[in-house]
Amino acid sequence: MIDKRVASLAEAVAGVRDGDTVLVGGFGNSGVPVALxxxxxxxxxxxxxxxxxNAGSGETDxxxxxxxxRVRKIxxxxxxxxxxxxxxxxxxxxxxxLELVPQGTLSERMRAAGAGLGGFFTPAGADTPLAEGKEVRxxxxxxxxxxxxxxxxxxxxxxxxxxxxxxxxxxxxxxxFGPVMATAARVTVAQVSAFVELGELDPEAVVTPGIFxxxxxxx
Amino acid sequence: MIDKRVASLAEAVAGVRDGDTVLVGGFGNSGVPVALxxxxxxxxxxxxxxxxxNAGSGETDxxxxxxxxRVRKIxxxxxxxxxxxxxxxxxxxxxxxLELVPQGTLSERMRAAGAGLGGFFTPAGADTPLAEGKEVRxxxxxxxxxxxxxxxxxxxxxxxxxxxxxxxxxxxxxxxFGPVMATAARVTVAQVSAFVELGELDPEAVVTPGIFxxxxxxx
Amino acid sequence: MRLTKRQMAARVAQDIPDGSYVNLGIGLPTLVADVVPxxxxxxxxxxxxxxxxxxxxxxxxxxxxxxxAGKQLxxxxxxxAYFHHTDAFVMMRGGHIDITVLGAFQVAANGDLANxxxxxxxxxxxxxxxxxxxxxxxxxxxxxxxxTRDGRPKLLPTCTFPLTAAAVVHRVYTDLAVLDVTPxxxxxxxxxxGLTRDELQAQTAAPLRWEEP
Amino acid sequence: MRLTKRQMAARVAQDIPDGSYVNLGIGLPTLVADVVPxxxxxxxxxxxxxxxxxxxxxxxxxxxxxxxAGKQLxxxxxxxAYFHHTDAFVMMRGGHIDITVLGAFQVAANGDLANxxxxxxxxxxxxxxxxxxxxxxxxxxxxxxxxTRDGRPKLLPTCTFPLTAAAVVHRVYTDLAVLDVTPxxxxxxxxxxGLTRDELQAQTAAPLRWEEP
Numbered sequence: 001m002i003d004k005r006v007a008s009l010a011e012a013v014a015g016v017r018d019g020d021t022v023l024v025g026g027f028g029n030s031g032v033p034v035a036l037x038x039x040x041x042x043x044x045x046x047x048x049x050x051x052x053x054n055a056g057s058g059e060t061d062x063x064x065x066x067x068x069x070r071v072r073k074i075x076x077x078x079x080x081x082x083x084x085x086x087x088x089x090x091x092x093x094x095x096x097x098l099e100l101v102p103q104g105t106l107s108e109r110m111r112a113a114g115a116g117l118g119g120f121f122t123p124a125g126a127d128t129p130l131a132e133g134k135e136v137r138x139x140x141x142x143x144x145x146x147x148x149x150x151x152x153x154x155x156x157x158x159x160x161x162x163x164x165x166x167x168x169x170x171x172x173x174x175x176x177f178g179p180v181m182a183t184a185a186r187v188t189v190a191q192v193s194a195f196v197e198l199g200e201l202d203p204e205a206v207v208t209p210g211i212f213x214x215x216x217x218x219x
Numbered sequence: 220m221i222d223k224r225v226a227s228l229a230e231a232v233a234g235v236r237d238g239d240t241v242l243v244g245g246f247g248n249s250g251v252p253v254a255l256x257x258x259x260x261x262x263x264x265x266x267x268x269x270x271x272x273n274a275g276s277g278e279t280d281x282x283x284x285x286x287x288x289r290v291r292k293i294x295x296x297x298x299x300x301x302x303x304x305x306x307x308x309x310x311x312x313x314x315x316x317l318e319l320v321p322q323g324t325l326s327e328r329m330r331a332a333g334a335g336l337g338g339f340f341t342p343a344g345a346d347t348p349l350a351e352g353k354e355v356r357x358x359x360x361x362x363x364x365x366x367x368x369x370x371x372x373x374x375x376x377x378x379x380x381x382x383x384x385x386x387x388x389x390x391x392x393x394x395x396f397g398p399v400m401a402t403a404a405r406v407t408v409a410q411v412s413a414f415v416e417l418g419e420l421d422p423e424a425v426v427t428p429g430i431f432x433x434x435x436x437x438x
Numbered sequence: 439m440r441l442t443k444r445q446m447a448a449r450v451a452q453d454i455p456d457g458s459y460v461n462l463g464i465g466l467p468t469l470v471a472d473v474v475p476x477x478x479x480x481x482x483x484x485x486x487x488x489x490x491x492x493x494x495x496x497x498x499x500x501x502x503x504x505x506x507a508g509k510q511l512x513x514x515x516x517x518x519a520y521f522h523h524t525d526a527f528v529m530m531r532g533g534h535i536d537i538t539v540l541g542a543f544q545v546a547a548n549g550d551l552a553n554x555x556x557x558x559x560x561x562x563x564x565x566x567x568x569x570x571x572x573x574x575x576x577x578x579x580x581x582x583x584x585x586t587r588d589g590r591p592k593l594l595p596t597c598t599f600p601l602t603a604a605a606v607v608h609r610v611y612t613d614l615a616v617l618d619v620t621p622x623x624x625x626x627x628x629x630x631x632g633l634t635r636d637e638l639q640a641q642t643a644a645p646l647r648w649e650e651p
Numbered sequence: 652m653r654l655t656k657r658q659m660a661a662r663v664a665q666d667i668p669d670g671s672y673v674n675l676g677i678g679l680p681t682l683v684a685d686v687v688p689x690x691x692x693x694x695x696x697x698x699x700x701x702x703x704x705x706x707x708x709x710x711x712x713x714x715x716x717x718x719x720a721g722k723q724l725x726x727x728x729x730x731x732a733y734f735h736h737t738d739a740f741v742m743m744r745g746g747h748i749d750i751t752v753l754g755a756f757q758v759a760a761n762g763d764l765a766n767x768x769x770x771x772x773x774x775x776x777x778x779x780x781x782x783x784x785x786x787x788x789x790x791x792x793x794x795x796x797x798x799t800r801d802g803r804p805k806l807l808p809t810c811t812f813p814l815t816a817a818a819v820v821h822r823v824y825t826d827l828a829v830l831d832v833t834p835x836x837x838x839x840x841x842x843x844x845g846l847t848r849d850e851l852q853a854q855t856a857a858p859l860r861w862e863e864p
Contacts, residue, residue, distance in 0.1 A: 001692050002670045027486040027523070028509035029502070055562075080564040081509070091562045100563050103485060104527030104570030111524050112339070116744035116787050117327070118358035121337030123573040124531055127604035129555075130565070139337035143604075165694070165703075165730040169423065172520055174503035176486045179522040183741060199729025204388060205424035206732035207522070209702045211672050211694070211747050220479050221457045246699040246736070247722035248715070274775075299777040300722070310775045319776050322698060323740030323783030330737050335531035335574050342786040343744055346817035348768075349778070362817075384481070384490075384517040391733055393716035395699045398735040402528060418516025425519035426735070428489045430459050430481065430534050 004166040004216050005195060009039035012189050012217040016154050018045050023110065023181040024052040024062060025157035028081070031174035033158040033191045035219035037061040040156070041068060051075040051110070051152060053103065053177060057083030071096060075150070077103035100130065105147050107180050113151035114183025114212075121146055155185035159208065159216075162192040163199075166213030167206045175207065182212040191219040223385040223435050224414060228258035231408050231436040235373050237264050238291075242329065242400040243271040243281060244376035247300070250393035252377040252410045254438035256280040259375070260287060270294040270329070270371060272322065272396060276302030290315060294369070296322035319349065324366050326399050332370035333402025333431075340365055374404035378427065378435075381411040382418075385432030386425045394426065401431040410438040439630050440613040448473040449628075450539055450581055450611050458536040459483055459529075461571055463553075464508035467539035467581050481517075483535055485567040487526045490518025507567065530567060531574035538575035540568065542582045542610075544597040547623035547644040549607040551580065552599035565602075572603035584612035584641055591643035593617070593624060614638060617646070625649050652843050653826040661686040662841075663752055663794050663824050671749040672696055672742075674784055676766075677721035680752035680794050694730075696748055698780040700739045703731025720780065743780060744787035751788035753781065755795045755823075757810040760836035760857040762820040764793065765812035778815075785816035797825035797854055804856035806830070806837060827851060830859070838862050 006012050013036060016022065022040065026032030040048075041064055050071050055078075056062030065071050067086040079087050079098060090096040101109065102124045112120055121144035125131050135146040157178040159168040168190055170178060182188045190213055225231050232255060235241065241259065245251030259267075260283055269290050274297075275282030284290050286305040298306050298317060309315040320328065321343045331339055340363035344350050354365040376397040378387040387409055389397055401407045409432055441449065447469035454460060454470070456478040462468050471493070474480055482491040484506045491506060492513035500511045514520075529535055544552040551572050554565045572578055585591055593610065609627075610617045615638055616628040625647045629638055639646050654662065660682035667673060667683070669691040675681050684706070687693055695704040697719045704719060705726035713724040727733075742748055757765040764785055767778045785791055798804055806823065822840075823830045828851055829841040838860045842851055852859050 002694070028505055030486065030505050030509075031503060078564045078566040079562050088562060092560070098562060100565055102565050102569040103523075103567040104531050104574075107523040107527055108334070108336070111741075114745050114747075115327070115741040116342065116746055118340030118342065118356070118361075118363035120331070120339040122531065123335065123337065124569040124603075125565075126573075127550075127601050128569065129600045130569070137337070142337075144337035163730060167730065167732055170520070172423075172501050172504045172514070173484070173486050173488055175520055176523045180524045183745060183747070201732075202424065203703075203727055203732045204391075204426075205421065206734075207423075209732045209734060209738075209742075210730070211696070211702055211742055221481070247718055249699065249718050249722075250716060297777045297779040298775050307775060311773070317775060319778055321778050321782040322736075322780040323744050326736040326740055330528075333532050333534075334528040335533055341744065343782040343816075344778075345786075346763075346814050347782065348813045349782070382517060386517065386519055389733070391714050391717045391727070392697070392699050392701055394733055394735050396736045399737045402532060402534070420519075422490075422514055422519045425521075428519045428521060428525075428529075429517070430483070430489055430529055 003164045004213060005164055006215050006217050009035055009217055009219060012036060012215050013039040013043060015187065016040055016043055016045055019047045020153040021049040021051065023152045023155040023185055024050055025176065025178045025181055027053050027176040031158050031176045031178060032061055033156045034061045036156040036189060036191050037065060041065055046070050047072045049073045049075065051150065053077055054081060055079035055084050055087035057081050066090060066096065073097035073099065075099040075101060077101055077106050102130065107177060109147055109150035110180045110184040113149035114180065117149060119146055119148045150184065152185040155181040155188040157181050157190050159190045159192045161194055161196050161201065162190060162216040163196050163201055165198060166210030166216055167201050168208040168213060169201060169205060170207055179208050182208045187214045188212055189215045191217055194218060222383045223432060224383055225434050225436050228254055228436055228438060231255060231434050232258040232262060235259055235262055235264055238266045239372040240268040240270065242371045242374040242404055243269055244395065244397045244400055246272050246395040250377050250395045250397060251280055252375045253280045255375040255408060255410050256284060260284055265289050266291045268292045268294065270369065272296055273300060274298035274303050274306035276300050285309060285315065292316035292318065294318040294320060296320055296325050321349065326396060328366055328369035329399045329403040332368035333399065336368060338365055338367045369403065371404040374400040374407040376400050376409050378409045378411045380413055380415050380420065381409060381435040382415050382420055384417060385429030385435055386420050387427040387432060388420060388424060389426055398427050401427045406433045407431055408434045410436055413437060439632060441630060443469055444473065446581055446611055446613055449616065450579060454480060454537055459534065461530065461535050461538045461575065463540040465541050467541060468508060470539055483529060485526050485530060487521045487523055488518065490515045527570050531570045533574055533576055535575040537577045537579060538571050539579045539581050540572065542580045542592060543599050544592050544594055545580055545607050545610055546594055546597045549605040549619040550597050551602045551607050552597040553602045555600045557599060568602050572606045577608050578606045580607050580610045582612055584614040591641055594643045622647060652845060654843060656682055657686065659794055659824055659826055662829065663792060667693060667750055672747065674743065674748050674751045674788065676753040678754050680754060681721060683752055696742060698739050698743060700734045700736055701731065703728045740783050744783045746787055746789055748788040750790045750792060751784050752792045752794050753785065755793045755805060756812050757805050757807055758793055758820050758823055759807055759810045762818040762832040763810050764815045764820050765810040766815050768813045770812060781815050785819045790821050791819045793820050793823045795825055797827040804854060807856045835860060
């Protein structure tokens with residue numbers, strides 16, 4: 001029998017290791033899997049590469065991971081915010097590496113990894129410093145830059161409801177990066193508001209089918 | 220005010236011209252926009268390039284377009300079926316051109332067009348005759364073939380319900396190519412079972428947001 | 439006189455036709471939604487997966503996860519829909535957004551846009567969705583003050599800051615003028631009352647031309 | 652003796668663990684679903700956008716749009732979901748399907764698979780989703796008669812028909828044997844009772860090796 005529900009946050013993030021690449025859902029404070037990120041913090045793992053849209057804010061979740069020097073490198077589109085104090089501090093001190101990726105390219109690179117593609121050409125960024133060192137090709141009269149897939153060891157995402165097969169639905173704009181991150185990681189873990197019985201989710205409205213999900217935890 | 224509903228099939232397909240590339244949804248007999256295809260047949264346009272998974276069956280819809288010599292070229296993954304009599308007849312006579320594309324590459328090429336990408340590398344087909352004449356590149360130790368976007372003039376799709384903004388939901392496996400085709404064409408036309416008032420579709424469950432849809436007709 | 443921010447927004451709003459799909463950049467451009475004539479039905483898109491975005495909720499109400507690209511609370515109108523980030527960028531990069539209104543540090547006479555990075559190396563770089571939007575929207579409108587706070591021109595022969603995208607801007611709305619980017623460079627379509635051509639040119643590093651609209 | 656189709660399917664079914672995500676190719680492989688032990692919960696995937704596919708509906712009932720890749724009517728189990736074609740192929744090409752069971756015209760000793768085109772040029776070519784599935788599934792099982800109807804071997808040193816994909820097959824189930832594709836070529840794991848090694852080799856063009864499983 002398939003049952004992807006786990007009883008504790010510790011179980012949910014078991015197996016995350018030093019040096020892992022970790023996808024973390026969320027856009028600003030919307031859709032961040034706060035409980036899962038703190039569970040990873042509690043694990044004590046280091047040298048993480050964290051892929052997420054923003055670089056944390058205040059003292060919690062991603063900012064806490066950065067503050068505690070667990071993050072060797074962050075891959076994101078917008079690390080700056082009024083509260084991104086810890087990221088900026090470590091970045092100025094040269095203690096954290098930043099790979100800046102246009103937001104659409106960030107989600108598309110994860111999609112390519114999840115979709116088994118070898119990379120793609122995008123016009124976004126092709127005429128900018130972010131294309132430096134990358135292959136640029138004129139396609140249909142327009143410059144495009146080649147971007148590689150971005151696969152990961154673990155994805156931590158937040159959803160609304162899950163069943164025991166791991167089918168997920170989300171809540172409003174908290175959906176953001178969850179569905180694509182779920183496809184791109186070797187192990188995908190979702191924190192959800194509640195579990196429902198198998199068959200309760202409308203098959204027409206499931207957003208992330210369970211095939212992309214390994215563990216779900218209520219938090 | 221936005222109102223994408225049109226009153227007749229003729230209005231729905233108005234503007235389709237000789238030489239157009241037309242995407243036609245459906246997989247086997249599931250999800251085929253039969254009424255829209257017959258409306259295009261009634262228009263009398265010729266030299267069409269039709270992109271669809273199968274090459275029609277029996278005497279209706281796509282098979283009728285082929286029988287009436289309206290299709291110069293078909294781009295599909297699986298033109299053969301027990302009923303694909305007209306396609307096979309014209310193909311043997313050299314009267315219709317066939318571009319055979321692996322099914323995943325077919326939908327991904329349409330997605331690339333809809334997503335504004337310049338193309339992608341896929342392992343599917345890289346070691347086969349379907350890669351002949353195409354760029355092959357080893358990525359991560361595996362051969363990949365470069366595939367180009369497949370944009371179109373018109374997409375004809377079938378959905379279940381629509382509102383006046385053109386938001387669509389589908390019915391079971393009739394969804395198939397509809398959502399991706401809607402993104403890839405200059406003009407997307409959907410035939411639906413019924414219209415609903417704006418706000419009746421659950422915003423969490425809209426499958427094709429109206430931004431991808433130009434006209435909807437009840438048929 | 440100079441236009442206020444709200445007057446600038448109202449001028450931009452005039453050029454947004456009924457039925458448009460629109461993405462408003464963070465900051466100044468978000469004002470546009472407040473001043474679009476009420477008889478026009480506009481569908482606002484947000485990069486984090488929203489179409490049919492409505493105004494901010496009443497103080498103390500609202501869904502904390504329902505935010506716009508600027509991380510402000512918003513609402514969803516009837517007919518709106520949620521989707522994931524990758525689909526949001528299919529819309530942006532794929533030519534499905536009719537109009538985007540963006541802020542700018544610099545705009546060049548050929549339509550080059552610089553709106554994500556300055557030459558201040560003490561700030562970590564941050565780009566967000568600006569590049570995808572700039573290359574992908576059908577029409578790119580820029581809304582900006584005509585000069586920087588310390589009076590330096592923002593409309594230049596070529597940008598000196600890193601580009602967001604090349605040759606993408608269609609029209610620029612400033613507190614002094616409305617200018618189109620044409621094959622012959624900036625063409626002034628409108629100026630605020632009382633401003634002379636020489637005065638406008640003096641605040642613009644790129645050469646200006648005048649044509650009737 | 653030779654295994655019947657149903658016996659072959661039952662042998663394949665033994666190797667499908669509880670909880671697997673499985674895509675069954677059209678034709679012979681679809682039989683596997685009928686003989687999987689009932690205590691195993693298997694999620695069947697169909698390329699046209701279904702996960703959690705159930706058996707055929709009762710005669711005269713069923714949703715005419717709810718079909719499998721072979722265009723036969725099917726049902727949806729509780730927990731199943733619908734999605735669009737592009738997402739269906741994300742699952743297939745992206746390594747999310749645990750096991751696929753495919754038919755074959757030919758399999759080579761290095762795991763090359765030919766299952767979409769023969770040398771018959773009078774038939775229009777047709778490929779469907781075979782290539783995506785063959786390159787993308789984590790484990791590719793082939794289920795086929797050991798030889799063609801006219802007795803020619805299907806397990807060859809190299810394929811003579813156009814490839815579906817190179818070096819992808821993990822295991823082959825025939826009516827005579829179960830064989831693994833290894834770096835040293837085909838290794839026979841099981842044979843039907845009464846068959847000798849020489850008899851099996853005589854019906855196989857590729858050299859065979861025997862190892863205990």
